[in-house]
Structures are given as structure tokens and as C-alpha cells.
Amino acid sequence: MTPAELVQQALTARTRAYTPYSNYQVGAAVLTTDGEVVLGCNVENAAYPATICAERVALTAAVAQGKGRFSAIAVATRNGGSPCGVCRQVMMELGPDMAVYIADESGAYRTTTVRALLPDGFDRDKLAE
């Protein structure tokens, strides 16, 4: 699975977004260390805070499917939007070593990492002190 292929998977997930309020569709595709892909899309709600972002849908679905180790995530929007702060925190929890591919609707993408997106993030180490 190449980065470009993972981005294509995120674009497929994006077509399933449920966005009657923002009309801003987001797709995510998380790649496990075993080479499996789990998809997510944003799912909005009339009670706005109940909305779930695509990245967290993909990562939590993967956990629910028994997958726990992730090497990359691709996120696709119409304009290359970057993951929100809450999703960065969840990425740090579940896949701190992931590469992150941030794509637009054409499939063009830039590459970053979870650690670059959330420098000095809060993690489990703080709870052990």
C-alpha cells in the first residue's frame, strides 16, 4: 500500500461522509502495520458537538476491529484541510508513530507525522509520574 493508494482510500471514504450541516466532507484511511486499511468519514449531528471527525471514526473503528498498531493515516478534504486538535490528540494516543498524508480532492497530498502535528503533546507518560 503506497501513500498515494492510501490517499485514494481516504477519497473513497470521503464519498460516504454525512455532512448536512457543514457540507465539508472528510475521509480518512488508516493503515495497520499488517497492511490492512480501515476507513472513516465525518458523521455530523443536529446537536453539533455530537459530530465525529473522519480520523476518529477510522481509528476507533480499527480498534473495535481488534487492530491496534498503525503505520499511517491519510486524510482527504476538498482543500487539503489539516486534522483538528482533538483528532491530533487521538492520533497521538493510538498511533503516535504514524505518517500522516493530508490530501485534497485531486489526490495531491503532503506528508507529515503525528509528532510534528502535536509537538509536546500530553501522553500516558505523564500519568505514570
Ligand code: THU
Ligand atoms: N472534520 C473532520 O472530519 N476532521 C477534522 O480533522 C476536521 C473537521 C469535520 C467535522 C465536521 O463534520 C466538518 O469537518 C466541519 O468542521
